[in-house]
Amino acid sequence: MVHAATVRADARAALAAAAEHARGTLVTTEGGVADEMVRQALATTLADADATLAATDPAAATDPAATTGTTGARSATALRVQTAALAAADSAVAAAHEAWLQAEAAAAAAAPRATTKQAAKPAAGAAAPSCGTTYSGPPFYTSPATAGGDGSNGKLPPEALTAISWDVDPHGTPYYLTNAAAAALERLNTAFRAQFGHSLDLDLTYRDYDTQVAMRAALGSVAAKPGTSSHGTGLALDLPELPCEYGWDTPQRDWLVSNGPAYGWASPSWAGRNGSNPEYWHFEYRG
Numbered sequence: 001m002v003h004a005a006t007v008r009a010d011a012r013a014a015l016a017a018a019a020e021h022a023r024g025t026l027v028t029t030e031g032g033v034a035d036e037m038v039r040q041a042l043a044t045t046l047a048d049a050d051a052t053l054a055a056t057d058p059a060a061a062t063d064p065a066a067t068t069g070t071t072g073a074r075s076a077t078a079l080r081v082q083t084a085a086l087a088a089a090d091s092a093v094a095a096a097h098e099a100w101l102q103a104e105a106a107a108a109a110a111a112p113r114a115t116t117k118q119a120a121k122p123a124a125g126a127a128a129p130s131c132g133t134t135y136s137g138p139p140f141y142t143s144p145a146t147a148g149g150d151g152s153n154g155k156l157p158p159e160a161l162t163a164i165s166w167d168v169d170p171h172g173t174p175y176y177l178t179n180a181a182a183a184a185l186e187r188l189n190t191a192f193r194a195q196f197g198h199s200l201d202l203d204l205t206y207r208d209y210d211t212q213v214a215m216r217a218a219l220g221s222v223a224a225k226p227g228t229s230s231h232g233t234g235l236a237l238d239l240p241e242l243p244c245e246y247g248w249d250t251p252q253r254d255w256l257v258s259n260g261p262a263y264g265w266a267s268p269s270w271a272g273r274n275g276s277n278p279e280y281w282h283f284e285y286r287g
């Protein structure tokens, strides 16, 4: 009976951990995956797991009655049944999570890659830089300040923004960030230039609300909901995906991940290679 209780407790703890991880994954991937159905499937499995957890109160496992007489015998049977249910739910959460990861990996593998430009670079086997992307939608560009903006997400007025000094986007639009984020990026760029001999390349910084609306319409849930994108806060930047200078395992990205935080600029954990929504190109200003 002690053994059964231990197994049950372990199974319950494993399920709780798996469910908690899945819950975190759901939160961090909100509006950030190509196929919302996969998230919904995980959410359904998670709800089932939560129901199992709620139905198996931990107090039952330590109920003294479970260790005595015929009541104990019945409880031991109940414990085995519950343990089996927990193990099944645990497998379901784990399988759902694994399926989701595989779906994301498949999407990444199916997306266009910079094969030509990568091939032109000296690759070094497993350590070859990787700059694959799941993005296959139309191009969107960085935004000018929002005249008369109220300061909310995607509606930042000119006085809230500063253009970085060394580059503009292909349309001639300055790369805007909040005043503090821009000042910090200028300092970071000075250090980057000293290391690599040229300024940091940018693809997109501030994105206004109307552009986010257009992105959402064009891309669906792969684009953040208008009003929620970190690019609408003027505190995020995207590096260019091509050429592959800033992809996974490149000296440039590794340097930025290591040195950026000293200037307030970091790669969010969700955007890391093992994060819930890998985006090697995305950095955020944390102050």
Ligand SMILES: [Zn+2]
Pocket (backbone or CB within 6 Å): 231, 236, 237, 238, 281, 282, 283
């Ligand atoms: Zn981004």
